[in-house]
Amino acid sequence: MNSRYYTPAIPDGWFQVAYSDELKPGEVLPLAYFGGSLVLFRSESGEASVLDAFCPHLGAHLGYGGKVEGNCIRCPFHAWKFDRAGQCTEVPYAQKIPPKAKIKPWVVRELAGLISSGITPAARHRSGTCRRFPSTDIPTGPTTSAGAGRSARATKRWPKTR
Ligand code: FES
Numbered sequence: 001m002n003s004r005y006y007t008p009a010i011p012d013g014w015f016q017v018a019y020s021d022e023l024k025p026g027e028v029l030p031l032a033y034f035g036g037s038l039v040l041f042r043s044e045s046g047e048a049s050v051l052d053a054f055c056p057h058l059g060a061h062l063g064y065g066g067k068v069e070g071n072c073i074r075c076p077f078h079a080w081k082f083d084r085a086g087q088c089t090e091v092p093y094a095q096k097i098p099p100k101a102k103i104k105p106w107v108v109r110e111l112a113g114l115i116s117s118g119i120t121p122a123a124r125h126r127s128g129t130c131r132r133f134p135s136t137d138i139p140t141g142p143t144t145s146a147g148a149g150r151s152a153r154a155t156k157r158w159p160k161t162r
Pocket of ligand 1: 033055056057058059060076077078080155
C-alpha cells in the first residue's frame, strides 16, 4: 500500500463512548469501539478510564465482572489488578509482577456530560501516519455571554403605542 494515500480505518478524533451519568464511581461498562472490545470504568475518586478489555493473563473480559478498587480495576478471574494506565499493580498470589502484564490504555476526556475516547498521536506515530490531534478546548467568547443576552432580552422595554 502506498503510505502517501494511507487512510486510517478509524480517523483521528474524539468519539463519544458513553454519557457521564451512565457511569457512577466504582462502576464498570463493557464497550465495543474502534474495532475492538474495551472496558470503561470510573475510579472511586471519579476519573473515567478506558482500557482494552482483555486481561493479559488468560484473557478474561474486564467489562464483565471486573471490580473497581481505588483507581484500579481488578480482573474477575484471578484478581490481577490494573491501574488507569493499564499497568498491572498487583498479582495476589505472586511476589513479582510479570513485566508484560499491561493492558493498552485509551485516551479519555470527559466534557459536557460526555465521555469520549479516541486515537492517540502516539499510536499514529508508531504507524507513521500521525496527524494533528483535535483539541478539547471549549471556545470562549460570545457563547459565554448567552445568559447576559437572555437577561438583556428580558429587560428590554417596548415603546408604548398609546
Ligand atoms: S485472566 Fe485476568 S487475572 Fe487471570
